[in-house]
Amino acid sequence: MAYADQQMSGNRITAFIIVALLHLVLGYALVTGLAYEGVKQIMKKVTTIDIKKDEPKKEPPPPPKKVAAPPPIVAPPPKINVSVAPPPVQTVVTPPPLPPPPIIAPPAPVPAPPPPRFQPKSATPKGNPANWATTNDYPSRALREEREGTTGFRVTVGPDGRVTSCDVTSSSGSSDLDDATCANVTRRARFTPAMDGEGNPTSGSYSNRIRWVIPKD
Incomplete structure (x- = not known):
């Protein structure tokens, strides 16, 4: 057991040393600018992740709202007086028939003058x-x-x-x-x-x- 612990502690120390060396190399490279582009490419490959954002689909514009035509102006119906008084009832009295007119007899003919006694003569x-x-x-x-x-x-x-x-x-x-x-x-x-x-x-x-x-x- 002691050997295993020692082995594990040794591995840790080795890992720490490697990490420390990497930091030193990176720091030197950063300071001196050597291999800046290479490091940049490496870092870009390591760190850059192309994440394509899902572009939202463009929805077609909504159709124009149909403007409803205004309703026609309708005059209100005239008020109907339901309670109309009935027309007065007139009683027509039929007069009795007139008596027939009296029959007037024609006048008696005028008697003709008597014939002259003498025949009139001219001058x-x-x-x-x-x-x-x-x-x-x-x-x-x-x-x-x-x-x-x-x-x-x-x-x-x-x-x-x-x-x-x-x-x-x-x-x-x-x-x-x-x-x-x-x-x-x-x-x-x-x-x-x-x-x-x-x-x-x-x-x-x-x-x-x-x-x-x-x-x-």
Whole structure:
């Protein structure tokens, strides 16, 4: 046992000596700079450990957030008044039917007048109407100017058969010839007066024409 202890102590001493020598050599090398590069390479090989760090995987960027469109503006529904009073009930009174209108009898026809006792007659001239105006009655001025024409006339005859008025119905174109017509007829014409339905003489009328012609010598 003592031998083993001595052997072990001797090994320790030897190890210490070797370590001390190594320190001395390293210290000398450091001081003098000899074998600096070699030592550096050795130290680099001994001490450098390439440790590759696990690079974190780049995660893809998150997708852009979708912005939700704002909800449409909805007007609130109008308030409905549920408690609406029912419309008033109007009672319509139907009036009784009107009585039928009275039946009016048509008026009695007016009796026709009795037939006349005598047939009415119009005024008729007495004698020849051509004698009412002669060539001697030709207006002198119209005769000198050689004016001719025909005058139409209408006379009113009184109950006595005489002419009460005279009107020119169509002119001859000369006023003196028209005036001579009425003047001569009023002075010379005589009539049987008109008769009414009772046979009494009454006023009447008569129409005719006078042609004024220049006499030939």
